[in-house]
Structure formats: C-alpha cells, structure tokens
Amino acid sequence: MHYPNGKKLSVDAKKKPLPNPTIYSNRGMTLEEDINETNDYYRDTGKAIIHKKPTPVQIVQVDYPRRSAAVIKEAYFKQASTTDYNGVYKGRYVDFEAKETKNKTSFPLNNFHEHQMKHMESIIDHGGICFVIIRFSTLQATYFYPADSLLKHWKNSMNGGRKSISLESMKKEGYIIPIQYHVKVDYLHIIDMYYSTNGGNNNG
Amino acid sequence: MHYPNGKKLSVDAKKKPLPNPTIYSNRGMTLEEDINETNDYYRDTGKAIIHKKPTPVQIVQVDYPRRSAAVIKEAYFKQASTTDYNGVYKGRYVDFEAKETKNKTSFPLNNFHEHQMKHMESIIDHGGICFVIIRFSTLQATYFYPADSLLKHWKNSMNGGRKSISLESMKKEGYIIPIQYHVKVDYLHIIDMYYSTNGGNNNG
Numbered sequence: 001m002h003y004p005n006g007k008k009l010s011v012d013a014k015k016k017p018l019p020n021p022t023i024y025s026n027r028g029m030t031l032e033e034d035i036n037e038t039n040d041y042y043r044d045t046g047k048a049i050i051h052k053k054p055t056p057v058q059i060v061q062v063d064y065p066r067r068s069a070a071v072i073k074e075a076y077f078k079q080a081s082t083t084d085y086n087g088v089y090k091g092r093y094v095d096f097e098a099k100e101t102k103n104k105t106s107f108p109l110n111n112f113h114e115h116q117m118k119h120m121e122s123i124i125d126h127g128g129i130c131f132v133i134i135r136f137s138t139l140q141a142t143y144f145y146p147a148d149s150l151l152k153h154w155k156n157s158m159n160g161g162r163k164s165i166s167l168e169s170m171k172k173e174g175y176i177i178p179i180q181y182h183v184k185v186d187y188l189h190i191i192d193m194y195y196s197t198n199g200g201n202n203n204g
Numbered sequence: 205m206h207y208p209n210g211k212k213l214s215v216d217a218k219k220k221p222l223p224n225p226t227i228y229s230n231r232g233m234t235l236e237e238d239i240n241e242t243n244d245y246y247r248d249t250g251k252a253i254i255h256k257k258p259t260p261v262q263i264v265q266v267d268y269p270r271r272s273a274a275v276i277k278e279a280y281f282k283q284a285s286t287t288d289y290n291g292v293y294k295g296r297y298v299d300f301e302a303k304e305t306k307n308k309t310s311f312p313l314n315n316f317h318e319h320q321m322k323h324m325e326s327i328i329d330h331g332g333i334c335f336v337i338i339r340f341s342t343l344q345a346t347y348f349y350p351a352d353s354l355l356k357h358w359k360n361s362m363n364g365g366r367k368s369i370s371l372e373s374m375k376k377e378g379y380i381i382p383i384q385y386h387v388k389v390d391y392l393h394i395i396d397m398y399y400s401t402n403g404g405n406n407n408g
Contacts, residue, residue: 049326051286054260057276072261075276082255086290088297091331095292122253127295 031100031135031142034184035085041183048188050087050094056080082119083130089188093128095120096147096187100135106164107134109157117154120147129191133177134170143174144190235304235339235346238388239289245387252392254291254298260284286323287334293392297332299324300351300391304339310368311338313361321358324351333395337381338374347378348394 035052042048061074083097097120099111123130130147150165157163175190239256246252265278287301301324303315327334334351354369361367379394 043326046329049323049330049332054258054282055263056258057261057263057279059259059261069280072276072279072281075261075279076273077276078258088299088327088330088332091296093292093295093297119253122247123292125250126253126292128253128292 031098031133031137031185034179035098035133038183038185038187039085039087042188048087048089048094050085050089052085053080053082079113079115081115083116089129089191093123093126094191095123095128095130096132098133098135100137102136102138103164104136104138104167106166107136107170108164109154110163112150112154117151121151124148124151129195131187131191133185133187134174136167139167140179142177142179142185143170144177144187144194145170145174146194149173235302235337235341235389238383239302239337242387242389242391243289243291246392252291252293252298254289254293256289257284257286283317283319285319287320293333293395297327297330298395299327299332299334300336302337302339304341306340306342307368308340308342308371310370311340311374312368313358314367316354316358321355325355328352328355333399335391335395337389337391338378340371343371344383346381346383346389347374348381348391348398349374349378350398353377 032052039048039050039052042050056078057072057075058078059072059075061072063071063073065071083095085098086093086095088094097112097116099107101107101111120130124147132145132147132150133142134145135142145165149169153162153165153169175194177185177187177190180186236256243252243254243256246254260282261276261279262282263276263279265276267275267277269275287299289302290297290299292298301316301320303311305311305315324334328351336349336351336354337346338349339346349369353373357366357369357373379398381389381391381394384390
C-alpha cells in the first residue's frame with residue numbers, strides 16, 4: 001500500500017500484535033500487490049468482482065478545519081474480524097485471506113485469529129467459496145489452500161496438535177498457483193478446478 | 205458508529221462532499237444501526253453472513269511509540285468505491301448500500317457516486333444479488349429497491365432525465381420492509397420473494 005508521503009506502512013503498523021517475526025504482508029512486490037493486480041485484471045476482463053476490504057481503523061479524534069476535509073488526528077489499527085478479500089464469481093460468494101511466510105518447511109497457524117477462523121467456518125456453512133492464499137516467499141511458491149483443510153489443522157492445533165501446516169500437507173491439500181505475467185495469482189482457475197472436481201467446500 | 209471518546213462521528217466527517225443537506229446516515233437510531241442489528245441477528249441465527257465494510261481511510265502519517273501500538277496521526281476519509289455491505293446468503297453473493305433521506309416525495313440520485321453505480325452494475329452482470337435499502341425517515345418507511353431499477357433511473361438522469369426517484373416509483377419498483385422488533389430491516393425476506401418471483405436482477 002502506498003501512502004501520499006511515499007512511505008509504505010510497515011507490517012508492525014498493520015497487524016498488532018505481530019504473530020510471528022517471519023511473516024510479512026506488505027514488503028517489496030508483495031503477495032497483496034500481486035493479488036490486487038490480479039483482481040484488477042479479473043475486473044477489467046469481466047471475470048469476477050473481488051475487492052480488498054479497507055483496513056479496519058478505530059477512530060478516536062477527528063478535527064473539522066473550516067472549509068476543508070475532516071482530518072483524523074488519532075486512530076488505531078484494529079484486528080480484522082473477517083478476511084481481507086471478498087466478492088462475486090459466477091454469482092457465488094468468494095471469500096479469502098492471503099498470507100506470506102519466509103518459513104521453508106511449514107506455515108504457522110498463529111497467523112490466523114480465532115474470529116477469522118470462525119468467519120471462514122460460517123462462510124463454508126453458508127455455501128460460500130472460502131480459501132486462503134499462502135505464499136512461501138523464500139521458496140517462491142504460492143498455494144491455494146481450501147478453508148476446510150485450514151479449519152481441520154486449526155481445530156487439531158486447538159486440541160494440542162501441531163501448531164503449523166507442514167509443507168507436505170500444503171502440497172497434498174493445496175494447489176500451487178503458477179505466477180503469470182498478467183495474472184500474478186490466478187486463483188479463479190483453481191476455484192474452477194476445485195469446485196468442479198470436489199463439489200465445493202461443503203463436501204470437503 | 206460509536207468511538208472510544210463516546211462521541212459520534214458526524215455525517216460531515218464520513219461523507220465528503222456532502223451531496224445533499226437532507227441526507228443523514230449516522231444520527232440517532234439510524235438505518236445503519238438497524239441494519240447492523242439485523243445482520244447480527246442473521247449471523248446469530250445462521251441465516252446469512254453479511255458485514256459492513258470498514259470505512260475507507262487514507263492514512264498519511266503513523267507514529268510508532270515504543271512498546272505500544274502504532275498511532276495514526278493524520279488520515280482522511282476516502283470516498284467508497286464500492287457499497288457498504290456485502291456477504292453470503294445461500295451461497296450467493298449479496299451486495300447493497302443503505303441510504304436515509306428526510307425528503308418526503310423523492311429520493312435524490314446524487315446520493316450515489318458514479319463508481320458505486322458502476323460497481324452495482326458489475327455485481328448484477330456477475331449474477332450477484334444487488335440492491336439498495338432506502339429509508340424515508342420522515343415517512344418512517346424503509347424500501348428494498350433493486351439495483352437494476354436504480355441503474356435505470358440513474359442512467360436516465362445522466363441523459364438529462366429526472367435527478368431523483370419519485371416516491372411513486374419507489375412504491376412501484378421497490379418493496380416496503382416492515383420494521384420488526386428483532387429484525388429491524390428484514391431484507392432477506394424480500395430477497396427470497398424478489399428472486400423467486402422475478403428470476404433475479406439479471407432478468408430485471
């Protein structure tokens with residue numbers, strides 16, 4: 001995200017507390033930027049309408065200078081209670097979250113908050129298409145990972161199981177998203193495939 | 205919306221420029237509060253998952269005090285490029301905007317921005333359920349108004365036609381939403397009715 005002063009917002013500002021020092025979501029040509037480009041491409045070519053939700057901000061103080069726009073003078077980043085992206089594809093509701101890790105062997109589950117997991121579970125219950133896009137930046141590998149698989153691992157971790165998803169599980173339960181020039185993260189392609197072969201998340 | 209200092213944010217702060225002095229969206233027990241309550245009820249009773257999107261904010265300056273959360277010191281309210289509410293109902297994508305007017309005889313079309321109208325048109329094209337909820341607060345009447353009807357009036361106004369939707373058109377093309385105790389603005393009820401009788405916005 002670029003702001004008017006040319007500075008990029010650091011991860012620390014966006015996510016608090018920072019769950020894991022090896023997680024980045026806003027640095028360089030990030031996964032977020034790639035997804036935004038992809039969504040623009042989908043929109044321009046009439047494939048789907050997917051938007052990133054605005055960053056949730058708790059506003060504390062607003063000034064109203066005469067003759068000019070209201071200025072927010074004090075505000076804080078809030079933890080998101082839902083996921084970052086949603087929209088419509090072929091009439092269906094699509095909902096997902098994107099995360100990047102520098103880890104090489106597993107993806108830590110503490111990247112997700114409990115209310116985000118509950119949200120994803122609700123979306124599946126209501127027949128929505130729900131997944132996460134996970135990039136292992138060091139491995140230059142980006143996965144489409146169905147929310148039902150994520151929920152399975154997360155529930156297991158809540159019951160004392162493993163606190164991360166191994167790269168092996170990711171390869172087995174997820175789908176690699178090839179990086180292309182125009183469509184950096186072509187997840188619709190995987191949705192078509194996953195939902196025709198699998199009958200949707202509901203049948204997990 | 206309540207903020208930590210107990211103050212409510214005035215309309216002027218949220219929407220700039222204010223399109224019409226008779227439009228309110230955040231005062232008293234507003235339409236927004238009624239819809240939020242309704243959405244909570246829908247969520248709690250497993251009927252649908254609909255959320256209000258966070259207010260879009262352009263962040264200019266962020267301070268990082270040691271040992272505490274990042275503080276946004278300068279930010280501005282941005283004009284929304286989409287609608288305020290979206291989510292999933294029976295697997296389908298639902299997208300809507302809510303507006304309140306004190307007018308008694310018509311609803312002014314300048315309450316909607318061009319990019320919002322384009323967004324709604326796209327949602328219809330992609331098979332989503334798209335509508336607006338319009339409250340005539342003085343008349344204590346709340347309407348479910350399909351986006352295709354709104355687009356028709358809006359395009360007509362762009363070609364020199366009438367700049368508002370008359371109450372007569374609203375009554376003819378819209379559906380009154382009865383105010384109930386638990387479900388203040390029961391729009392799902394109208395969706396069920398409208399989409400079964402009408403075959404959806406696409407055939408509108």
